Amino acid sequence: MEEILGILTQLGLTEYESKAYISLVSLINAKADEISKNSGVPRSKIYPVLENLEKKDLIKIKQGRPLEYHVIAPEISLKNYEENIIHNIHILQQKLTRIYEEKLPHVNTPIITVEGLDKILKKEYEIIKQTKKILYLRIGFILPSEIENIKKALNKLINNGIKIRILAVEECEIDGKVVSIRDIFEDMDVEIKYKQLPSAQLIIRDYKEMFLVFAENSGMSISNSNMVGLFNTYSVIISNYLSAFNKQWSKL
Incomplete structure (x- = not known):
């Protein structure tokens, strides 16, 4: 009870x-x-x-x-009550998201450190899913465990007509196993170019949010342990990283 x-x-x-x-x-x-x-x-x-x-x-x-x-009868009344709650939550989500998106570029939030693989992956998916116009990805490595979810999230953006631009290494070695990034993205409708990159991931969405993830690199293979993510909305920092991204892109 x-x-x-x-x-x-x-x-x-x-x-x-x-x-x-x-x-x-x-x-x-x-x-x-x-x-x-x-x-x-x-x-x-x-x-x-x-x-x-x-x-x-x-x-x-x-x-x-x-x-x-x-x-x-609860089967009827609670079903109607549930539908009303979901409807109101949907409206609330739309209105609050609009306010958040409007205010975000004008507010400098602290740089937030995200530690732990699960929390880092959750933050990555969260940022990708919130993209409304354009997504920039710089992929110096990708974990086998995140491939399926990232492809699913990116395909959803593609289906919604959202532009995706990716700089990536052709392959990386994770815990002694080679992962072909070219094979991962070859069947996806994204703009992608390949080059040598440091062992890090960069996500920038809509020029508003940025997430930079560093992985431990022994020199030969990347480890999924001791990963650290840095999240921020500082427009100056985002602008600098975007400028560097676009310079690398234009040279390829």
Whole structure:
């Protein structure tokens, strides 16, 4: 019961609303005083609580003296409630993302260090997925474990008409195994050129965000341990890296 109560409060119901709703689900239909006694919601609070549940389309109120309260089958009511929440989250995401994107170029956030392979890969995918116009990648290495997810994320951008420009080494050696980067991207509709590069990855999206990842290199093979990522939105830093990228690109 505590688990159900916790989930309902996470969905936006108050504690009293959650208790009253759970009570009415078990009673199916009941009067206010019975729901109050069964749920532990004070009688002085039960009427506005039940009115709120009706507004949320979780119960129905049958007029009469006294009023009767009927629960709507959870299979129906919670499905509708879920759809409304998802719809509102989608609208909220769009509006907040628009505000974030508008303000991002004008705010210098600190350079953030990201450590640990899982956190680094998560940050890379996050930046790639947020791209709206153009994505720059400089790939000095690629881990076998990230190939499938990166290709999937890039293909989604391609399908949305987003431009992708890549500078990459033709192959790299990861933990003693050779990875052909040329083979990875040969079937993808991206602009790509190959050259010798340091053992690092650079991601720049929409001229707004940049992520630079360094890997440990023994001189012969790259290790996926001790990787470090640097994330920043400083326009001056991004501009300098883009300038260097474009100079390298134009020479090839």
